[in-house]
Amino acid sequence: MNIYEKKEGLVIADSDLDIQKTFDCGQCFRFDWQDDCLTGEAFGKVLNMQSTEDGVLLKNVSMAEYEEIWKHYLDMERDYESIGRTISEFKGMADAAERGRGIHILNQDPWETLCSFIISQNNNIPRIKKIIRSLCEMFGNEIEDTGRYSFPTAEVLATAGADRIYETRCGFRAKYLADAAEKVARGSIDPNSLRLCSYEEAVTTLCTIKGVGPKVANCVALFGLGHTEAFPVDVWIKRVLEKYFEPDFDPAVFGKHAGIAQQYLFYNERYSV
């Protein structure tokens, strides 16, 4: 990998990172394409990316900002090529690992990830994105006159309450978001601290929130807490497991790479071909 600054921004060269796969594989709902530019919000900032022949260009990003925020967000320090080789050695994984090459597991904000996947239940991706945008516009703050809004804090959502959250058209999930906001605002759950405890403890804690079950908790563990052994099972993954694996197959065999294997399987089944 080779990182350097130029006048448009920062270039990540000689990296396996594929922003198309990474941001279009359903782990993140805050980015959109305009032509070949990918723009969205994370950690209260706007990020603008483009895949160029030199590598991935992060527009108007300095080396300092990259080091401080985006390197970790984009999970640039993990050796995905090595992990991909390991995963592809498991029976039935070679194809998925090959097609999923370039996917990174984003290190998203834990609180935002929790809300995003509460919203995701029994929902489709375009509408999930729409609801999250409404939440940000109604309860977040505008980021430097960009017309884009930060994700609201738990305190703001707790104060707003289920009735006002309902105005985002999120339906029955409003009361779930309100419960999550209340628990976090009161301090009975601290999403950031769940990064530091075990995967099992994080999932158990998350499941005490109304509307959070095993699938949502595993998505939060994987996409927001860095617990890469998480293996979210949704309808797509259930289908994959039934089609290609033995009935008694246990994803725990992937160990700490289970979440990455899961993303490869999900992407392969859902998006490729």
Added chain:
DNA sequence: AGCCAGGCTGCGA
């Protein structure tokens, strides 16, 4: 028009 969506809760057996 009608099925389905990166599921979960609450109920009944």
Added chain:
DNA sequence: TCGCAGCATGGC
């Protein structure tokens, strides 16, 4: 403990 209807809304 397991199975399953119901859930709000809107994408396709």
